[in-house]
């Protein structure tokens with residue numbers, strides 16, 4: 001069985017995953033995508049790879065490699081489709097809407113005028129975020145029309161073309177934290193709360209992880225969310241709305257978990273490695289049969 | 290014979306010793322100045338300042 005781990009820089013997570021694979025007695029080939037050239041008409045050594053686990057911190061590197069590898073017939077975790085849907089908040093919203101799962105109200109528009117209308121149809125405070133982004137960057141809470149107009153003007157004159165997509169979301173008055181559920185192979189395995197003084201509760205922005213009960217509601221909703229994007233592995237982020245209860249905010253296809261292992265007492269890298277090995281085993285048998 | 294793996298921080302020149310066998314591409318933090326360093330080679334052990342976070346990076 002051959003498993004490749006696609007990476008750019010190696011974070012703590014990748015080291016933990018390598019250790020987990022090693023403890024299962026499975027050798028994983030590290031592939032630094034910064035050094036790889038693909039020939040779309042010649043799979044070469046990729047023909048012998050049963051599964052590629054994408055652990056790239058760079059979305060561009062991920063989507064490029066996974067697209068080519070799937071073309072070669074390599075099983076990728078996550079799939080290109082899942083990466084595409086999770087990495088774009090509008091695509092995620094559409095997938096959740098299709099599955100009729102609860103989420104904060106969203107309006108989408110392109111252009112300044114329609115953007116302002118989108119924002120005001122939700123009502124202040126409203127949350128604006130880039131459709132493609134992570135670690136809480138450029139996520140903005142807008143309290144009034146002055147601020148909305150300023151952000152729209154800045155986006156228009158200073159932003160990239162992608163910044164012209166106005167993705168406006170209802171602000172959820174959450175209790176000082178959001179929730180994150182890790183879903184591995186369709187099963188919710190662990191949950192944390194991410195708590196911060198700031199309303200943006202990414203651990204990359206200094207929030208701390210706290211333990212929370214993986215209630216049956218939280219479990220069911222997270223599993224449905226993961227299924228709606230076809231994720232083999234993901235972290236589902238949810239907001240606790242005082243009025244509507246649990247709402248799904250977003251899904252992460254290449255989740256970080258270093259702060260969640262001690263908090264939950266769950267060996268997340270081990271569970272990920274076991275699931276990946278079982279998927280690779282199935283592919284391998286399919287090939288040799 | 291045990292060999293010590295060590296290189297100097299390109300930012301503050303403090304000696305940096307990885308806690309375990311380093312891997313190429315791995316991110317280490319300088320204990321002296323806290324800068325993020327990337328292992329660019331393991332034999333010989335070399336460190337460079339890790340690249341700045343880019344727009345498409347994330348989880």
Ligand SMILES: Nc1ncnc2c1ncn2[C@@H]1O[C@H](COP(=O)(O)OP(=O)(O)O)[C@@H](O)[C@H]1O
Pocket residue numbers: 104127129133134135136137139169170171172173174177178199200201202237239249250
């Ligand atoms: N609609 C919202 N209401 C309240 N808090 C929000 C809302 N959207 C985002 N946040 C806060 O901001 C954080 C980052 O937003 P998120 O949509 O997850 O973007 P990113 O992909 O950058 O993590 C969330 O973890 C949450 O704490």
Ligand SMILES: [Mg+2]
Pocket residue numbers: 135136202237250
């Ligand atoms: Mg998030």
Ligand SMILES: [Zn+2]
Pocket residue numbers: 298299300301302303319320321322323324
């Ligand atoms: Zn230093």
